[in-house]
Amino acid sequence: MKSKPVTLSDIAKILNVSTVTVSKALRNHPDISPETTKKIKKLAEELEYTPNLIARSLSARRSNTIGVIVPKIAHFFFSSIIENIYKIGLENNYEIILAVSQEDAELERKHIHTLLAMKVDGIIVSITQQTTNYDIFETVIKRGIPIVFIDRVPYLSNISTVTVDDRGGAFKAVEHAIKMGYKKIAHFAGYTNINIGKERLQGFKDAMEKYGLEINPDWVIEGGFGEDYGYNAFMKLYRENNLPEFILTVTFPVALGVYKAVKELGLRIPEDIDLICFGNSNIQEFLCPPLSCIDQSTTLLSQNAMEILFENIQKQEEFEPRNITIETNLVLRGTCTRKHT
Amino acid sequence: MKSKPVTLSDIAKILNVSTVTVSKALRNHPDISPETTKKIKKLAEELEYTPNLIARSLSARRSNTIGVIVPKIAHFFFSSIIENIYKIGLENNYEIILAVSQEDAELERKHIHTLLAMKVDGIIVSITQQTTNYDIFETVIKRGIPIVFIDRVPYLSNISTVTVDDRGGAFKAVEHAIKMGYKKIAHFAGYTNINIGKERLQGFKDAMEKYGLEINPDWVIEGGFGEDYGYNAFMKLYRENNLPEFILTVTFPVALGVYKAVKELGLRIPEDIDLICFGNSNIQEFLCPPLSCIDQSTTLLSQNAMEILFENIQKQEEFEPRNITIETNLVLRGTCTRKHT
DNA sequence: CTGAAAGCGCTAACAT
DNA sequence: ATGTTAGCGCTTTCAG
Secondary structure (H helix, E strand, C coil): CCCCCCCHHHHHHHHCCCHHHHHHHHCCCCCCCHHHHHHHHHHHHHCCCCCCHHHHHHHHCCCCEEEEEECCCCCHHHHHHHHHHHHHHHHCCCEEEEEECCCCHHHHHHHHHHHHHCCCCEEEECCCCCCCCCHHHHHHHHCCCCEEEECCCCCCCCCEEEEECHHHHHHHHHHHHHHCCCCCEEEEEECCCCHHHHHHHHHHHHHHHHCCCCCCHHHEEECCCCHHHHHHHHHHHHHCCCCCCEEEECCHHHHHHHHHHHHHHCCCCCCCCEEEEECCCCCHHHECCCCCEEECCHHHHHHHHHHHHHHHHHHHHHCCCCEEEECCEEECCCCCCCCCC | CCCCCCCHHHHHHHHCCCHHHHHHHHCCCCCCCHHHHHHHHHHHHHCCCCCCHHHHHHHHCCCCEEEEEECCCCCHHHHHHHHHHHHHHHHCCCEEEEEECCCCHHHHHHHHHHHHHCCCCEEEECCCCCCCCCHHHHHHHHCCCCEEEECCCCCCCCCEEEEECHHHHHHHHHHHHHHCCCCCEEEEEECCCCHHHHHHHHHHHHHHHHCCCCCCHHHEEECCCCHHHHHHHHHHHHHCCCCCCEEEECCHHHHHHHHHHHHHHCCCCCCCCEEEEECCCCCHHHECCCCCEEECCHHHHHHHHHHHHHHHHHHHHHCCCCEEEECCEEECCCCCCCCCC
């Protein structure tokens, strides 16, 4: 019934050559004469030969496989990065092994172990919001497995990173809000133990300071990168009757949470509360009103990360870690565009 | 520098036992005495032993790996399904190998070959909008690799499928529109060579027929499942001055395309044109106006698919293909809710 | 309870 | 140009 897959040696036997010859022929090795190669390929095709990549990996000591770990997947930012990584992987003949940490540091750790066990040739990771112990990453590095961090990166020296100019982006946005006339500005800051949170907060502070505005500590709220957090943070402020005029949210989902709260409360954007978020998405323009944002190019992020990773895989020992920062772009739509008086 | 990974035999040598003993101990095989097991585990931990999954797979002839192929990833429907599949995979100790076909049948074919070559234990696939040649799937089946199709499935008998009640869902939606008073109803139908397109179109027809409404062929437009198609289809109708009152779109992205066109043209939803789409998403409620939809549970879809796949993997020869249909759910928000007169 | 033998399917190094 | 040898790291018999 379930016919066993054809192997190199099956082909070899039929053609009365050695498995090595078949192996080489199938990989277009110049050792083998054109005729034999053709003959072998023809038979392989007929027999529907599929190489056993597992065996190949074990023997060749490379898997042609790249591990990717992200905290979430059903969010535009990450799914877009993933899509790009898959595309680039395909072009370069690498298979991608994706793992989702679900913002859980323990799970992230487990995934890294699995990727190591699967002998991936390299790893790309965007760490969880709660990753504070970096041991596992040092293990990876110690083992000589190329790794590059993307967007959310650990505070570690001598690692390759591709990040966004979070500080500059946040600054730009808040500066623009201030120029629109806003003074009571809040920041829903996510978690500031992680680089993106910390840097965005810093950009917020920079702008406030530059324009001599006071930072109200009640308006700098930490708590996460998701919709729930945005919702709760806004609700809290509302209940305390302590609403600002403007909010910079640390991510798009957080802004969505604000939209939800605002809608439930019967308030209006931007009349009662205006906002902008970090991170672009294809559907922001369809929101009510269209949400402005600080755009971070997921394409550039992925491209650079993959490029560095490939370089690292090739050079191995001689490779020097690289750190790239991607510039941001203010995208103005229906929010953060109205003169406030 | 780059220390070679610790292997079973490294541990075996140090402890003066055989690799077999170590192998068994590490997998809690009852053969090995508790003391030896403990001793071995302790050393393995100290040495940071990581099993080589490649070697294990080759030897054990199962990879504990499941291949998944979807046409897109940066779309809520698929990224949500993927997220669910990853979760279930994790719980059952299976690694997921995800491949993206990018709606390209040729690429899909290539991915299947790769998954076969990687010796995945099973495959889940949602086919591309242009897949018409099913040979590759028959190859998979012939090789005895468990495969289950999800949402978009080929017309093949004796395969396992998990689909949505597309016909019933479309019917419900159009029926509701009719009860709201709409008569001039269009359907942006995607591609009807594939089951989801065909069934949804049929549901549309069923409803029109039941209520004695005439189907205007100009208003049944095919072309794809993406935003561009929705945009173009609407623009075409507008230019021809042939706008319907109501549209059922085959997917959410298509509806987004309509929103975009409507906005550009300065029209209003639902006053000038009302609509509903097939497929839910977490951001529809934030659209302007909030978009109603026919909800298809991605959770049920994924759960059932994985369950069937696991069953197939376990039973192998004795397994009988199963076909499951998930019920849909009309979710009414800001569209398709206004009485039309 | 433990281990020796054999092999999974492939490739790299070294003959011939 | 082709083949032989050896081995990747692990697991599955099967003997002791």
